[in-house]
Amino acid sequence: MNFKGKDVVSIRDFSKKEIEHILSVAKTMVPAAKGQEISELMKGKILATLFYEPSTRTNLSFKAAMLRLGGSTLGFTDAKGTSATKGETLADTIRMAEAYSDIVVLRHPQEGSARLAAQFSKQPVINAGDGAGQHPTQTLLDLFTIQDELGSIEGKNIALVGDLRYGRTAHSLAHALAMFDTKLTFVSPRTLKMPGEVIRHLEDEGAEPVISDDLESVIPDSDIIYVTRIQKERFPDPAEYIKVAGSYRLDQDMIKNAKQTMRIMHPLPRVNEIPPEIDATVHSAYFRQAFNGVPVRMALLALVGGVV
Amino acid sequence: MNFKGKDVVSIRDFSKKEIEHILSVAKTMVPAAKGQEISELMKGKILATLFYEPSTRTNLSFKAAMLRLGGSTLGFTDAKGTSATKGETLADTIRMAEAYSDIVVLRHPQEGSARLAAQFSKQPVINAGDGAGQHPTQTLLDLFTIQDELGSIEGKNIALVGDLRYGRTAHSLAHALAMFDTKLTFVSPRTLKMPGEVIRHLEDEGAEPVISDDLESVIPDSDIIYVTRIQKERFPDPAEYIKVAGSYRLDQDMIKNAKQTMRIMHPLPRVNEIPPEIDATVHSAYFRQAFNGVPVRMALLALVGGVV
Amino acid sequence: MNFKGKDVVSIRDFSKKEIEHILSVAKTMVPAAKGQEISELMKGKILATLFYEPSTRTNLSFKAAMLRLGGSTLGFTDAKGTSATKGETLADTIRMAEAYSDIVVLRHPQEGSARLAAQFSKQPVINAGDGAGQHPTQTLLDLFTIQDELGSIEGKNIALVGDLRYGRTAHSLAHALAMFDTKLTFVSPRTLKMPGEVIRHLEDEGAEPVISDDLESVIPDSDIIYVTRIQKERFPDPAEYIKVAGSYRLDQDMIKNAKQTMRIMHPLPRVNEIPPEIDATVHSAYFRQAFNGVPVRMALLALVGGVV
Numbered sequence: 019m020n021f022k023g024k025d026v027v028s029i030r031d032f033s034k035k036e037i038e039h040i041l042s043v044a045k046t047m048v049p050a051a052k053g054q055e056i057s058e059l060m061k062g063k064i065l066a067t068l069f070y071e072p073s074t075r076t077n078l079s080f081k082a083a084m085l086r087l088g089g090s091t092l093g094f095t096d097a098k099g100t101s102a103t104k105g106e107t108l109a110d111t112i113r114m115a116e117a118y119s120d121i122v123v124l125r126h127p128q129e130g131s132a133r134l135a136a137q138f139s140k141q142p143v144i145n146a147g148d149g150a151g152q153h154p155t156q157t158l159l160d161l162f163t164i165q166d167e168l169g170s171i172e173g174k175n176i177a178l179v180g181d182l183r184y185g186r187t188a189h190s191l192a193h194a195l196a197m198f199d200t201k202l203t204f205v206s207p208r209t210l211k212m213p214g215e216v217i218r219h220l221e222d223e224g225a226e227p228v229i230s231d232d233l234e235s236v237i238p239d240s241d242i243i244y245v246t247r248i249q250k251e252r253f254p255d256p257a258e259y260i261k262v263a264g265s266y267r268l269d270q271d272m273i274k275n276a277k278q279t280m281r282i283m284h285p286l287p288r289v290n291e292i293p294p295e296i297d298a299t300v301h302s303a304y305f306r307q308a309f310n311g312v313p314v315r316m317a318l319l320a321l322v323g324g325v326v
Numbered sequence: 327m328n329f330k331g332k333d334v335v336s337i338r339d340f341s342k343k344e345i346e347h348i349l350s351v352a353k354t355m356v357p358a359a360k361g362q363e364i365s366e367l368m369k370g371k372i373l374a375t376l377f378y379e380p381s382t383r384t385n386l387s388f389k390a391a392m393l394r395l396g397g398s399t400l401g402f403t404d405a406k407g408t409s410a411t412k413g414e415t416l417a418d419t420i421r422m423a424e425a426y427s428d429i430v431v432l433r434h435p436q437e438g439s440a441r442l443a444a445q446f447s448k449q450p451v452i453n454a455g456d457g458a459g460q461h462p463t464q465t466l467l468d469l470f471t472i473q474d475e476l477g478s479i480e481g482k483n484i485a486l487v488g489d490l491r492y493g494r495t496a497h498s499l500a501h502a503l504a505m506f507d508t509k510l511t512f513v514s515p516r517t518l519k520m521p522g523e524v525i526r527h528l529e530d531e532g533a534e535p536v537i538s539d540d541l542e543s544v545i546p547d548s549d550i551i552y553v554t555r556i557q558k559e560r561f562p563d564p565a566e567y568i569k570v571a572g573s574y575r576l577d578q579d580m581i582k583n584a585k586q587t588m589r590i591m592h593p594l595p596r597v598n599e600i601p602p603e604i605d606a607t608v609h610s611a612y613f614r615q616a617f618n619g620v621p622v623r624m625a626l627l628a629l630v631g632g633v634v
Numbered sequence: 635m636n637f638k639g640k641d642v643v644s645i646r647d648f649s650k651k652e653i654e655h656i657l658s659v660a661k662t663m664v665p666a667a668k669g670q671e672i673s674e675l676m677k678g679k680i681l682a683t684l685f686y687e688p689s690t691r692t693n694l695s696f697k698a699a700m701l702r703l704g705g706s707t708l709g710f711t712d713a714k715g716t717s718a719t720k721g722e723t724l725a726d727t728i729r730m731a732e733a734y735s736d737i738v739v740l741r742h743p744q745e746g747s748a749r750l751a752a753q754f755s756k757q758p759v760i761n762a763g764d765g766a767g768q769h770p771t772q773t774l775l776d777l778f779t780i781q782d783e784l785g786s787i788e789g790k791n792i793a794l795v796g797d798l799r800y801g802r803t804a805h806s807l808a809h810a811l812a813m814f815d816t817k818l819t820f821v822s823p824r825t826l827k828m829p830g831e832v833i834r835h836l837e838d839e840g841a842e843p844v845i846s847d848d849l850e851s852v853i854p855d856s857d858i859i860y861v862t863r864i865q866k867e868r869f870p871d872p873a874e875y876i877k878v879a880g881s882y883r884l885d886q887d888m889i890k891n892a893k894q895t896m897r898i899m900h901p902l903p904r905v906n907e908i909p910p911e912i913d914a915t916v917h918s919a920y921f922r923q924a925f926n927g928v929p930v931r932m933a934l935l936a937l938v939g940g941v942v
Contacts, residue, residue, distance in 0.1 A: 091708075
């Protein structure tokens with residue numbers, strides 16, 4: 019399997035076999051990701067990180083990945099002050115970035131921008147989130163986490179919880195999980211339900227997702243509870259938000275009937291969805307999940323850089 | 327020729343022989359600039375990039391240059407939040423930077439600031455643009471590009487087009503090109519003509535620049551068309567701007583009588599001066615020109631750092 | 635003495651012996667700090683620099699320290715655009731940073747935040763200033779400078795001058811100097827006097843600080859004059875500020891009776907407290923003091939990183 023020079027725009031561009039290969043390479047990156055081993059796989063190479071909107075976690079995790087591989091990084095963390103404000107097109111900025119680097123990471127508020135960038139760049143482009151579009155490295159690190167926490171992804175009971183309507187994380191992850199024959203449950207308030215289009219797609223792919231609005235009843239059977247943030251801005255009525263947010267809050271009482279092996283994941287940052295009391299329980303996997311961004315992104319950089 | 331510790335403030339500080347030496351060193355840097363070879367010439371060395379105003383392209387290109395030499399960088403990308411806002415003088419900030427680095431790159435809105443910085447710094451200072459003043463590394467990369475595209479600079483027909491009144495790029499480049507016995511043509515709307523002072527200087531240096539406001543008629547004889555951006559803000563009357571911008575737009579029709587070997591250059595970012603349809607023609611050299619910023623800046627860093 | 639994994643939150647956490655050890659390690663770092671030697675002590679290691687408020691000098695000096703040790707850095711320079719604006723707690727941001735790095739440097743406007751961060755982080759946390767709280771690396775570089783300039787700290791006459799009320803630098807430094815049996819004099823306008831609480835603390839530790847508001851009379855006996863900035867904002871009446879600032883301005887005339895070996899220090903940035911005419915005198919030590927931030931921070935990074 020040769021990933022050299024390949025763009026990473028959408029998780030849909032990867033077959034199950036390719037995803038498994040990425041995850042297995044990521045596993046080998048863990049010691050260097052922890053700073054326990056020194057890697058020089060990307061020595062002399064430069065990663066350009068073009069963030070047209072801030073995303074500290076994704077940005078720092080890509081940088082850490084490149085640095086842990088012995089490479090270096092340059093770029094910007096928001097669009098202000100860049101040539102975009104002088105009227106430069108994204109295509110031209112990308113051509114600048116490719117002239118100064120070996121791999122380009124792009125975060126952009128506009129859907130489709132990563133695909134466009136990939137068309138113009140001779141260097142591989144990795145999509146770090148394009149608006150309501152794709153965020154494939156988040157999906158890959160989520161898959162890696164499930165595999166790492168449970169031993170395998172195949173056949174697990176996985177509940178996606180929270181804002182399933184606007185949350186792009188949930189859509190991409192659901193698609194990828196369907197490839198692994200998981201049993202999916204979508205838990206959300208009625209106004210934030212998984213879009214019918216996404217569900218039909220999943221059914222076409224052979225999945226049989228269960229829809230629920232009762233989080234508590236879903237927990238006992240779940241292997242993974244994947245929580246996403248419910249944003250206040252989605253609710254015209256603040257009282258409605260408070261009510262909803264309360265019933266999707268994963269406190270101690272809520273998880274008292276969970277399996278011992280059940281793991282809670284969250285793409286972070288969290289606000290009130292998971293209270294700090296959960297952090298010390300055996301169920302919390304979200305901090306390890308955040309770390310997993312590093313070995314997974316190391317694997318991708320090394321793969322598209324053609325050094326593994 | 328020893329450049330160790332030398333400041334790079336103005337292209338006027340360099341003789342033709344020195345410029346030729348920099349260009350020949352730059353040529354040897356190309357493989358490492360492309361990431362095809364690993365250089366460790368500046369290993370352990372730090373470049374401070376002090377940008378008092380944003381200039382993404384220049385900033386990233388200096389960083390890429392230092393990283394490609396195996397060195398590292400630190401600095402800031404705008405003045406906000408720096409000690410300057412607490413009332414610190416430029417002299418004191420420079421003395422801070424020299425304490426933390428081996429070479430200082432300065433971008434500052436005020437003319438003369440790079441010269442001042444060079445006086446206070448024990449480390450070499452490279453001017454990355456000081457207001458209406460100098461931008462010598464841009465001139466050097468322009469010369470490198472002409473040489474690389476045409477085989478030599480000597481005796482070529484070179485047209486500078488656009489805003490020749492306020493564009494500092496054009497003034498410095500014209501001076502440097504005069505040293506290489508080129509035939510210069512200045513093409514601009516009447517309100518944006520090359521200043522008389524610059525022209526007299528050039529004539530003192532033996533050049534005989536031709537003045538024109540008709541771009542189309544200049545193209546057939548030109549080896550290089552160097553386009554600069556015409557800024558809307560220069561025109562009190564928007565209608566006047568639209569008319570002018572239209573007649574200095576370099577589209578397919580305009581260049582149909584150009585020599586096959588003619589090359590179009592632009593310091594970038596461009597807006598409407600060169601439409602995307604030109605990108606795929608044999609004439610477009612501006613993306614290679616952008617890349618050339620890396621080997622040329624690598625050469626300067628290595629030279630003033632005393633490692634080549 | 636083993637510092638591996640230790641947090642650096644307050645200078646009060648260190649014994650005199652430990653401080654002396656840090657200073658002696660710092661001394662060995664000077665050649666690499668100047669770029670005269672190449673160190674790879676922290677090769678493959680990452681320093682996270684989390685600056686919730688801008689502090690260019692401290693930030694760049696920590697970066698220089700890590701780079702001079704062969705390591706690399708990532709982080710942010712102000713809170714804007716970070717997850718904090720999405721409601722993430724400091725504890726969660728710290729857990730992100732520790733997942734992406736080996737050592738975390740924190741600058742935060744809120745007192746106590748570094749202590750909190752240290753509790754949540756598995757990686758060592760270094761306090762780079764927490765509001766009115768502590769700034770231990772500033773104190774260490776001040777001590778290093780005194781030792782380096784005078785040969786030793788023990789028993790010297792040291793005057794702290796300026797805003798001793800709000801200036802946290804002065805409080806921490808006074809505490810540390812008391813450990814070295816120095817003779818302390820506190821010189822300030824009456825409204826900016828050293829707080830009684832700090833003085834009582836010092837007396838408990840055996841110091842007998844002298845209080846003065848007459849800078850000129852203090853100078854002849856002093857070995858070190860440590861000047862801090864008097865901020866206009868502290869004075870409701872601008873006329874009062876101008877009067878006060880004038881009498882704490884250290885000009886040529888003021889220091890004419892100083893010992894030849896007397897050294898002037900300042901944490902920088904300075905504004906009017908020390909005019910440029912002093913820079914060229916034998917007394918000015920503040921630029922060397924700024925440089926000393928690099929070897930001292932190198933020593934701390936190498937010590938808590940467990941590599942020296």
